Amino acid sequence: MTTPRFDIIGQAISDASRTRMLCELMEGRAYTNKELASAAGITPQTATAHLRMLQDAGLVTAEKSGRCVYHRLTSPEVAQALEQLAAIAPADSLYRNQQRKAGDLATVRSCYDHLAGPLAVNLTKAFLARGMLVEDNGGYRAVSSEVWHRIGVTLPDRVGQKPFVRPCLDWTERQPHVAGPLGRQILTHGMEAGWLKRHAHKRGLLVTAPGRAAFDQILDLRPVEVAMG
Template sequence: MTTPRFDIIGQALSDASRTRMLCELMEGRSFTNKELASAAGITAQTATAHLRMLQNAGLVLAEKRGRCVFHRLANAEVAGVLEQLAAIAPSSHLHLAQRRKAGDIAQLRSCYDHLAGPVAVALTGKFLDRDMLIEENGGFRACGHEIWQKLGVCLPQRPSAAEARQPFARPCMDWTERRLHVSGPLGKQILAHFFDQGWVTRNSHKRGLQITGLGSRALQEILDLRCEELINA
């Protein structure tokens, strides 16, 4: 029987500089060693050693492009685990403290390749209320519904071997809200469509997103979701 090496993952996550770099990578984009060093407040040489440990733990991948080496999270599963670990990370006055820690990204942000924050949680609630998502066996199942087309989502025609390994719609525990938002290929399609339609834009914080007036009107029309009330709460 193969025993999971949790100790390797635990060691990789046990340093504050490494966790800061991982949080930077949760935006979903790739960064150079120097950029991650700046984000963590350490030297490039120290960042190199940290990134090597994260790579050995299977959390980060390095890709050489031209003369630069770019680093990114290994996959969406790693991002989902990090988001859920952030949700249970100890803090005094937990919920408010986490919101303050998140700053401008608390209301709407990217969690690797999908939406997170109060707006994402409210969206997921609308999907469940309208039977677009069904909770079963601890996960989500997306059901055929014309509203998905308006949100730029193409549902799989039939379950495949890949779908069995990586469900189309997955629940992800939101860091600040302590409630579920949707991830997986479904969440990725939603975020991509929101960018394509100009419904969300990036703000000054790299993970932070800003919902536009166009996006706010579209979501109210399609799902009766009043984003202003969530953002100003």
């Protein structure tokens, strides 16, 4: 029997600077060494050593584009694992400190490839209340509804090996939001339809006026539930 090397992962995430960089990468975008160093408050040279350790642990991957090297999380599974760890972290955790420093960026945000924060939690509650999602053996199962198409979701014709939708415990709300391909489709459609956009000066997402109207008309979400960002 092969024993998982939790010690390698534990060592990789035990440093505050590396944790800051991982938090930055959980947004789902790729960043340069210099950008991650700035986010962590360290020098680029120090960031290089930290990123090498994160790569050796299988948490981060690097890809070259032109003269720049960009770093991103290795997979959605890594992002989900980090999200779950953040959800059980103490209330005075590093992320809470980052949240205050960045101006409450957690109101609306992305977690790698899906929505997170209050909006994502309230969307999930709406899906369950409408019967679009049902709880199934500790997970979720999507039920056919014309509403899915209106928010950019195409349900699969058959059940695949990996779940189409799964619950992901939100690290600030401590309640589940949807992840998996369904969550990815919602975020992608929201960005392409202009319902969501990136903040110009900080991490996180902003819900636009068309987005607020769409969430209200399609899912009856009140402005406070949409969390304008």
